[in-house]
Amino acid sequence: MNRRKFLSIMGVGGVSSFMPLGMARCFAQQPTATSLSSAITQPQKIALGDPVSNYQFPDNFLWGAATSAYQIEGAAAEDGRKPSVWDTFSAVPGHIKDNSTGAVACNHYHLYKTDVKLMAELGIKHYRFSISWPRIIPDGRGAVNEKGVDFYKRLVDTLHQYGITPHATLFHWDSPQALENLYGSWRSREMASDFGSYAYAIVSRLGSSITDWITLNEIPSFTHLGYGVNTSPPLAPGTRVKTYKEVWQTSHNALLAHGLGCQAIRAASRRPCTVALVDNTSVTVPITESEADVAAAKKAFPVSWLNGGIIYPALTGAYSPAMLEKLGADAPDIHSGDLKTIHQPLDWLGFNVYTGVYVRAADNQQGYEFLDFPKSYPTIYIPWLYMLPESIYWGISHISDTLGRKDLPVYITENGCPAQDELNAKGEVIDSDRILYLRQYLKSAHRALSQGYPLKGYFLWSLMDNFEWAWGYERRFGITYIDYKTEKRLPKASFHWYAECIRQKRVV
């Protein structure tokens, strides 16, 4: 008998079913309701150590936070760094909502020690950041700028001093402007070999202190949203190509870069290391968990957004047949040997997850249909972020089962949300909306874990507020508030909440 049914038999169901637990407890202490009291207080009896109901994570689960170079570093013209496509793109009025750029951002380049201390306070033992290609090889190809390398040496040394393991992404969208000028960056296959050389240069210099590497962050975003025919808001370089085929060629070239990058990392590292790709796989979530809807979500997965043309070739060595059929003449040109280069062995997959799409079984040729979100569906302070916590569970399940890669460990490399953060009279930021979001998503991660899926860790996006691409500084994703005038860092309520999750290794 569930609690609601029990209460309705007692004649009080209508009152207690929406009564806050604290009030219900007072109610339960009334002399007339002895048996009611034991029913209502039942939740208290659940032992705090119960691993399932308390969302307890295993001891070896890795807790972290993530950032990226252009979004936090600033120092855009210092120590030999030359412009990236994001410097050029954001300098054009109208491209960024608040007409800002990442020229100063959080000034992490100078304040990295403060930021590492913050990580230690948070209790994370793992930090995901990215390395800026135009800081390391300012012209995109050719001479290495050792001063740029030195910055990351300083950063990584400081991380190690605090017992924090660095997880470095080699490319998080800030490609050298010089290569855009030279051959249109991702439009050319040359970009893949230049990326490979850059990867080799950085790993041969930093490979003794970094052993966890990620090639590229979110191929769909910097290719399809950067060159897309009709995307809005556009991302850098914002160079509109004329056909979808050309857009698909940019992501194919990026996949090649990933493949060559994996080879370069393994060739350059003198220590055993791990190599991964980070993808923002589009997650099909069954509207109900009926057998039919679950089957529909699986069937729709390869053709959802770009999955069949990005994560499929990377993890299975082939574009999905359903995707190729859907693309027809828009499919990219694939040279012989390309898929072999792309399909490198990976040590793990990084999964960036914010939202998903509902699918249900349908009486049509495909057997499924994608469902639009209703107008009143909750989003979290940015139009694309539909609250859909189950996307963590279903994303991991699709990677393991639908794609057939049960063997592949998964890390959530980004998850988080923006909020309308404001300082209250006490000078605090109480972002309970962000906590609400994170709590639900972590519970969904826990569900995947408790069913035995190989989820190994979680990096929250983001350690601090930063330059949110086309949204500039207007959207804050951090668990640390940045006062951009004073450059002060202020942990928000979500920071303290996450610290407690890490301390207790569970969703608190």
Ligand code: FCB
């Ligand atoms: C992801 C990006 C990251 C950040 C979050 C909100 O797509 O990888 O840089 O902008 O979205």
